[in-house]
Amino acid sequence: AQKITQTQPGMFVQEKEAVTLDCTYDTSDQSYGLFWYKQPSSGEMIFHIYQGSYDEQNATEGRYSLNFQKARKSANLVISASQLGDSAMYFCAMNNNNDMRFGAGTRLTVKP
Amino acid sequence: NAGVTQTPKFQVLKTGQSMTLQCAQDMNHEYMSWYRQDPGMGLRLIHYSVGAGITDQGEVPNGYNVSRSTTEDFPLRLLSAAPSQTSVYFCASSYGPANYGYTFGSGTRLTVV
Numbered sequence: 752a753q754k755i756t757q758t759q760p761g762m763f764v765q766e767k768e769a770v771t772l773d774c775t776y777d778t779s780d781q782s783y784g785l786f787w788y789k790q791p792s793s794g795e796m797i798f799h800i801y802q803g804s805y806d807e808q809n810a811t812e813g814r815y816s817l818n819f820q821k822a823r824k825s826a827n828l829v830i831s832a833s834q835l836g837d838s839a840m841y842f843c844a845m846n847n848n849n850d851m852r853f854g855a856g857t858r859l860t861v862k863p
Numbered sequence: 864n865a866g867v868t869q870t871p872k873f874q875v876l877k878t879g880q881s882m883t884l885q886c887a888q889d890m891n892h893e894y895m896s897w898y899r900q901d902p903g904m905g906l907r908l909i910h911y912s913v914g915a916g917i918t919d920q921g922e923v924p925n926g927y928n929v930s931r932s933t934t935e936d937f938p939l940r941l942l943s944a945a946p947s948q949t950s951v952y953f954c955a956s957s958y959g960p961a962n963y964g965y966t967f968g969s970g971t972r973l974t975v976v
Contacts, residue, residue, distance in 0.1 A: 755905075786964060796906075796953060798964030842905055849913055850921065851896065851965065853905040 757854035774843030783847040790840040869968035886954030895937040
């Protein structure tokens with residue numbers, strides 16, 4: 752079964768600095784999708800960024816980028832110029848054959 | 864546009880009781896799924912559906928039933944509630960399973976005493 756691992760339970764970053772949230776995955780399939788979701792303290796789940804396994808370029812969405820290293824099976828989220836509003840739980844997820852699995856999450860705190 | 868609507872937002876059940884968590888979406892999404900979120904464990908897939916009349920089990924299906932009679936609705940039934948089912952439940956929908964981000968409902972916080 753596919754597995755998603757996020758090894759950082761919590762991360763701190765200074766406002767305006769960059770931060771990387773780690774995510775590794777395990778699958779034997781060649782076709783899959785990788786996602787990052789944000790969950791603020793209010794509890795809703797918000798889709799942020801997607802990377803397909805066949806995409807050659809890293810996905811970017813504004814200040815968010817996904818550092819995709821297929822051979823290492825990693826899909827790290829990079830947030831540049833952190834803002835106070837970036838403080839939240841972040842979940843890495845992988846979708847394969849209608850089965851979306853999530854990691855345990857990383858709580859990011861942005862310090863002023 | 865309401866998106867994904869979950870009801871109720873909060874529920875307390877006694878052990879052994881049954882109930883249905885409602886989920887409805889108005890985006891004509893084919894794909895719908897139910898997750899539970901427990902501290903330190905992320906989200907775990909309970910059941911999912913790729914279209915009306917089609918459902919399948921996820922990672923933790925025991926104790927839950929689903930049906931998909933229409934594209935819009937995907938209710939989750941707890942057959943006989945147990946304290947281990949205390950959790951936050953999320954319903955999600957998408958155009959398709961492969962490369963579309965999910966739209967999540969606001970969640971149902973369920974406590975079984």
